[in-house]
Amino acid sequence: MKYLLIFFSVTVGCLGIAAYVMKHYTNPPCWCWSRGQGMIVTSVPHLVSSQYTSFGSYGTETDWNDPQRIIPLNYSETEGKLVFYQQCVWCHADATPAGPSNRSNVTPTPPLMNDGTMFNGMSDAYLQQIIAAGGRAMGKSAMMPPYGKSLTPSEIRNVVAYMRAIAAPAYRRSSGRIPKNRGD
Numbered sequence: 351m352k353y354l355l356i357f358f359s360v361t362v363g364c365l366g367i368a369a370y371v372m373k374h375y376t377n378p379p380c381w382c383w384s385r386g387q388g389m390i391v392t393s394v395p396h397l398v399s400s401q402y403t404s405f406g407s408y409g410t411e412t413d414w415n416d417p418q419r420i421i422p423l424n425y426s427e428t429e430g431k432l433v434f435y436q437q438c439v440w441c442h443a444d445a446t447p448a449g450p451s452n453r454s455n456v457t458p459t460p461p462l463m464n465d466g467t468m469f470n471g472m473s474d475a476y477l478q479q480i481i482a483a484g485g486r487a488m489g490k491s492a493m494m495p496p497y498g499k500s501l502t503p504s505e506i507r508n509v510v511a512y513m514r515a516i517a518a519p520a521y522r523r524s525s526g527r528i529p530k531n532r533g534d
């Protein structure tokens with residue numbers, strides 16, 4: 351009976367300490383063996399969503415000419431970035447996330463999608479039209495495919511918004527542009 355009493359008080363005491371620890375540590379200790387049996391120091395995972403997204407933006411793009419500069423993207427620019435990396439990157443960039451692009455093999459060589467010198471002078475309406483209708487319909491090379499059937503009008507608007515966001519030199523709308531926190 352005496353031993354049973356000691357056994358119970360020790361058990362309850364241990365549980366009490368465990369409960370106290372769980373409550374007072376912000377990161378409760380894991381009551382299990384880690385995969386490496388605690389021998390391997392694991393690296394802190396990247397907090398992709400919060401670490402690389404600047405405040406007030408949905409996404410970012412690294413300046414193609416300056417890897418140090420991160421361009422914050424609004425919602426439609428971020429959607430446009432997805433379209434770009436799915437449809438256009440093979441021809442309109444020198445490198446893709448999957449390796450080298452096809453750009454140097456295409457004749458005429460497609461302009462880089464951040465080529466502000468080329469695109470800043472073209473209106474949104476014109477860019478949307480050539481993306482939808484393709485090069486041939488607009489008196490340009492047929493190597494520029496038409497996207498009017500595979501992309502929705504809003505996807506085309508978004509990809510144009512993305513082009514504007516990454517343009518170098520920076521694109522400035524001539525009037526009515528709401529200033530964004532983009533260092534301009």
Ligand code: HEC
Pocket residue numbers: 433434437438439440441442456457458459460461477480481485490491492493494495497509
């Ligand atoms: C198969 C390769 C290829 C793909 C994919 C491609 N383009 Fe092009 N694009 C071209 C070529 C080639 C030109 C140059 C046409 C010319 O100058 O005659 C061009 C030109 C352009 C132009 C400039 C038109 C002008 O008036 O000079 C824009 C804007 C453009 N592309 C947008 C896009 C967008 C947006 C996408 C993705 C939705 C895309 N392109 C996908 C090959 C491609």
